[in-house]
Amino acid sequence: MEGNTVVNTVDPALPDGRSTPMKRPMSLLDYANPSRFLSFADRVIPWLTGLTALVFAFGLSQALFVAPDDYQQGATVKIMFLHVPSAWLAMFGWTLMSIAALGTLVWRHPLADVAAKTVAPIGAGFTLLCLITGSLWGRPMWGTYWVWDARLTSFFVLFLMYLGVIALWRTVEEPARAARAAAILTLVGAVNLPIIKYSVDWWNTLHQPASVMRLGKPAIDSAILTPLMIMTLAFTLLFVTLHFAAMRNEILRRRVRTMLLMKAGRAPGN
């Protein structure tokens, strides 16, 4: 992802420190500029879309036709290939929002609030998918669609928090003010992440303890673990593709907003 760009750099050879155009390789930080990010996204999104489709096709073929049934759960183990990646990405989404919130509050990074705002609907989508698939998996395995145990409840709270952040972004019209309020809410909500992760260890829950992300070897056989990892990669690529596309949309939306304000300012009587 490296190219060459012309940048103005202070030339130490010049006594008055005049800036001269010099060529240097582009770094990742250069993409923090919204215009540069737009051209980067335009180039990368088609490739990411193709790669995501390919990995999904391979992952689904492995999950549906190659992975064996579980000796206890039978074919319902196929729900895991949707449920587990969506759970991880739901939590990854909030983690990403928290990092972006720090970028907004501490460094006032130009793309930080754009990144935070656009993660929220995607994270909410994956959280909803996790809740639905978990419920549909729970009915045949536990005998109930839902129980208010610590894992399920804390995950439902995560979904409500996503909705809260989306509502906050839509309520405050001025983007910079909305970004600061959403950043504070996001950082407060990050307390829920360790609660979700360790809820199955701290409390007696109907939900099983960790099977993959745990000390020692995963408790899942490689015949099922491998398709799970491929599906996780596919969902992660989908998440990244959607996020880049949504960030591009948000930058364009802010340009439209600026232009509408300028148009309103030029109107007679202003």
Place this chain on the structure above:
Amino acid sequence: MNLGPHAFYIVGSYAAAALIVVAMLMWVALDYRRQLRMLAELDAQGVTRRSERAAGDVA
């Protein structure tokens, strides 16, 4: 592929996943088209951002 006695729950899960993924893809694609259309409309009305005007002046 034999889904056994719990086929309803497995098919329901994959259908829900497809629905949510398609909804997110549609949201992003339709929003992109909408923003491009609005930018083109404003551009046609002669509204340009200051940075674009400055770039045009230099050029």
